[in-house]
Amino acid sequence: MRIADLRTPAALVDLDALERNAVRMGANAARLGVRLRPHVKTHKTLEAARLQVRGQFGGITVSTLAEAAFFAAGGFSDITYAVPVAPAKLADAAELAGRIERLNLLVDHPDAAAAVETCARERRAVLSVFLKVDCGYHRAGVDPTRAESAALAAGLAASPHLDFRGILTHAGHSYRCRGADDIRTVAAQERDVMTQFAGRLRAAGVRVEEVSIGSTPTLAVADDLSGVTEVRPGNYAFFDATQAAIGSCALDDVAFSVLVTVIGRYPERRELLLDGGALALSRDPGPAHVDPECGYGVVCAAGGAPLPGWRVVSLSQEHALARSAQGLPAAAFPIGSRLRVLPNHSCLAAALFERYAVVRGDLVVDEWRPARGW
Amino acid sequence: MRIADLRTPAALVDLDALERNAVRMGANAARLGVRLRPHVKTHKTLEAARLQVRGQFGGITVSTLAEAAFFAAGGFSDITYAVPVAPAKLADAAELAGRIERLNLLVDHPDAAAAVETCARERRAVLSVFLKVDCGYHRAGVDPTRAESAALAAGLAASPHLDFRGILTHAGHSYRCRGADDIRTVAAQERDVMTQFAGRLRAAGVRVEEVSIGSTPTLAVADDLSGVTEVRPGNYAFFDATQAAIGSCALDDVAFSVLVTVIGRYPERRELLLDGGALALSRDPGPAHVDPECGYGVVCAAGGAPLPGWRVVSLSQEHALARSAQGLPAAAFPIGSRLRVLPNHSCLAAALFERYAVVRGDLVVDEWRPARGW
Numbered sequence: 001m002r003i004a005d006l007r008t009p010a011a012l013v014d015l016d017a018l019e020r021n022a023v024r025m026g027a028n029a030a031r032l033g034v035r036l037r038p039h040v041k042t043h044k045t046l047e048a049a050r051l052q053v054r055g056q057f058g059g060i061t062v063s064t065l066a067e068a069a070f071f072a073a074g075g076f077s078d079i080t081y082a083v084p085v086a087p088a089k090l091a092d093a094a095e096l097a098g099r100i101e102r103l104n105l106l107v108d109h110p111d112a113a114a115a116v117e118t119c120a121r122e123r124r125a126v127l128s129v130f131l132k133v134d135c136g137y138h139r140a141g142v143d144p145t146r147a148e149s150a151a152l153a154a155g156l157a158a159s160p161h162l163d164f165r166g167i168l169t170h171a172g173h174s175y176r177c178r179g180a181d182d183i184r185t186v187a188a189q190e191r192d193v194m195t196q197f198a199g200r201l202r203a204a205g206v207r208v209e210e211v212s213i214g215s216t217p218t219l220a221v222a223d224d225l226s227g228v229t230e231v232r233p234g235n236y237a238f239f240d241a242t243q244a245a246i247g248s249c250a251l252d253d254v255a256f257s258v259l260v261t262v263i264g265r266y267p268e269r270r271e272l273l274l275d276g277g278a279l280a281l282s283r284d285p286g287p288a289h290v291d292p293e294c295g296y297g298v299v300c301a302a303g304g305a306p307l308p309g310w311r312v313v314s315l316s317q318e319h320a321l322a323r324s325a326q327g328l329p330a331a332a333f334p335i336g337s338r339l340r341v342l343p344n345h346s347c348l349a350a351a352l353f354e355r356y357a358v359v360r361g362d363l364v365v366d367e368w369r370p371a372r373g374w
Numbered sequence: 375m376r377i378a379d380l381r382t383p384a385a386l387v388d389l390d391a392l393e394r395n396a397v398r399m400g401a402n403a404a405r406l407g408v409r410l411r412p413h414v415k416t417h418k419t420l421e422a423a424r425l426q427v428r429g430q431f432g433g434i435t436v437s438t439l440a441e442a443a444f445f446a447a448g449g450f451s452d453i454t455y456a457v458p459v460a461p462a463k464l465a466d467a468a469e470l471a472g473r474i475e476r477l478n479l480l481v482d483h484p485d486a487a488a489a490v491e492t493c494a495r496e497r498r499a500v501l502s503v504f505l506k507v508d509c510g511y512h513r514a515g516v517d518p519t520r521a522e523s524a525a526l527a528a529g530l531a532a533s534p535h536l537d538f539r540g541i542l543t544h545a546g547h548s549y550r551c552r553g554a555d556d557i558r559t560v561a562a563q564e565r566d567v568m569t570q571f572a573g574r575l576r577a578a579g580v581r582v583e584e585v586s587i588g589s590t591p592t593l594a595v596a597d598d599l600s601g602v603t604e605v606r607p608g609n610y611a612f613f614d615a616t617q618a619a620i621g622s623c624a625l626d627d628v629a630f631s632v633l634v635t636v637i638g639r640y641p642e643r644r645e646l647l648l649d650g651g652a653l654a655l656s657r658d659p660g661p662a663h664v665d666p667e668c669g670y671g672v673v674c675a676a677g678g679a680p681l682p683g684w685r686v687v688s689l690s691q692e693h694a695l696a697r698s699a700q701g702l703p704a705a706a707f708p709i710g711s712r713l714r715v716l717p718n719h720s721c722l723a724a725a726l727f728e729r730y731a732v733v734r735g736d737l738v739v740d741e742w743r744p745a746r747g748w
Contacts, residue, residue, distance in 0.1 A: 086635040087710040111709040261460040283657040335485040336461040
């Protein structure tokens with residue numbers, strides 16, 4: 001089967017690019033002397049995760065309990081569930097933890113820690129936990145400068161029902177950066193906040209085995225991760241228009257795209273109507289902080305080459321409008337012709353598809369099915 | 375089962391509200407003397423569609439060929455596929471059309487019209503078509519003031535291979551309105567553009583059986599649809615935070631919400647971390663044109679009552695941050711407690727779930743599974 005035979009909109013995974021991205025990040029982690037525990041939420045497929053852990057220690061990171069169960073069933077046995085766990089999910093998490101080598105849970109609040117400990121005690125099990133730390137993103141995590149945070153770590157480490165693995169953060173504010181220099185500043189902050197907190201904890205007698213960090217932008221630029229033990233980037237498997245715009249990758253590295261068909265032509269407004277809308281590309285606003293005109297992704301020819309001057313200017317559920325800055329020649333892009341769009345955020349766009357067409361060049365070589373739900 | 379037993383994030387459909395919304399729109403159509411052909415893309419379920427067509431003629435509107443096939447298999451036999459059809463989808467569309475009473479296709483370009491006619495001729499079939507008209511939204515559709523548009527309609531009507539049903543539009547620009555008066559202006563424009571175009575076509579000898587219009591906002595306020603034969607609102611089944619903000623409904627009418635759990639508390643920034651992110655609520659920017667602080671939905675207590683002063687201020691893949699303008703008292707919203715969020719755009723949020731928990735009050739009375747894909 002060839003790309004031209006696919007019904008649109010279709011999710012395309014460029015296997016050559018994905019393999020290159022996986023190898024490059026693996027080499028990056030080796031050079032930096034850290035273990036790579038890739039986040040698999042970007043693609044949610046066994047096949048891509050297996051490429052990411054090739055040559056690595058085998059651990060992965062997931063964002064939902066459904067992903068944890070899916071990857072456990074697929075043979076992955078060392079999984080970090082990197083969202084603070086809800087108490088009502090603990091029974092299922094503990095059941096899963098009992099079936100694999102290790103399921104690491106995250107807590108950032110004493111009440112959550114108490115709930116995890118109670119669950120472990122009642123099951124006569126030991127549950128692995130990380131303390132989630134806020135390194136400046138201000139989404140989740142404890143403030144490492146507060147005494148309560150060190151006390152919470154000490155409490156986790158002291159519990160006979162818990163295996164305290166260490167501290168974990170995600171510098172998600174790296175996505176707001178404007179270029180590689182900017183990202184380097186965030187990457188240094190992510191590392192320093194964590195290694196300094198680990199140092200204070202160790203000085204207070206708390207054993208901190210793991211210092212886990214990672215976002216795709218910070219890992220793309222990091223040159224010294226002394227004191228860090230593990231990194232958890234995820235988006236780098238696919239990359240996307242945002243990562244290219246902020247300097248984490250080149251457009252050529254983007255391994256995920258959405259194939260669409262031209263279903264309307266409006267030369268007077270220099271616009272094409274495409275049959276992939278918000279349910280194929282997602283409404284992620286993208287790198288508007290570096291490119292206010294970014295629209296909803298990078299428009300490419302069917303073969304994958306970016307089309308200069310084209311933008312996806314609006315999205316509704318099943319329609320997108322792409323506009324050209326230069327005009328729309330009469331012979332260009334007839335009804336029925338195909339384009340590819342590199343979405344702003346591949347994690348959100350990929351999750352909208354129940355299957356991916358895996359391609360090498362023009363050939364469809366496989367079909368992968370992502371995990372879904374919670 | 376009760377709502378409290380659901381794993382979060384969970385999609386909740388309030389059956390009482392949905393039934394009220396369906397009855398009200400049916401009465402609205404009857405009062406206005408038009409047929410109601412509800413758009414089912416908002417929920418994509420057989421069960422909700424059956425409520426919407428109760429007491430109506432039975433026709434529905436869909437946004438993908440996958441939905442058309444799903445609803446045809448569920449017993450719906452009069453379906454309008456309301457996105458301009460891609461030539462490569464015509465073989466499947468024609469095959470489906472042959473199995474049900476009627477599948478109406480949309481065209482807005484001579485090349486698409488030629489492709490539909492060729493498909494019908496080669497199959498020795500007659501395919502039903504509408505001419506899609508742009509009434510001011512400027513997404514899809516022909517400009518009704520241009521001579522080419524009337525010529526295209528005449529060509530469709532003259533073909534022995536096509537059953538030209540009439541003209542169809544969607545006043546999607548009603549979503550940009552700021553209140554009921556504003557919507558009334560768009561509703562009058564939607565009606566007038568279409569009835570005047572129908573008049574010109576008929577004067578030129580073109581038989582125009584159907585004049586089909588409709589968006590949820592314009593139908594919520596319309597008081598005179600003389601000359602219109604059919605309306606196709608869809609969102610009204612669920613409504614959402616946007617519809618409430620622009621005046622199409624009250625917050626009480628919103629039948630779709632996302633149940634989430636508090637998994638983090640940050641009193642110093644007056645924020646709660648919720649376990650439903652962009653993959654549960656969608657990144658739709660919502661009614662920012664009427665409420666720049668709208669965030670990503672209306673935050674409600676677990677029972678459904680809106681919580682004044684709360685906003686969903688940021689979304690990542692599986693996390694949301696809700697912030698209170700008033701502060702976060704120590705005893706309020708502990709870890710593990712539940713909230714509901716009314717998403718900005720229920721169509722996009724509902725499509726993220728593989729099942730809906732159908733509730734009456736606190737009881738889960740059913741589970742519905744939406745169609746998916748293309």
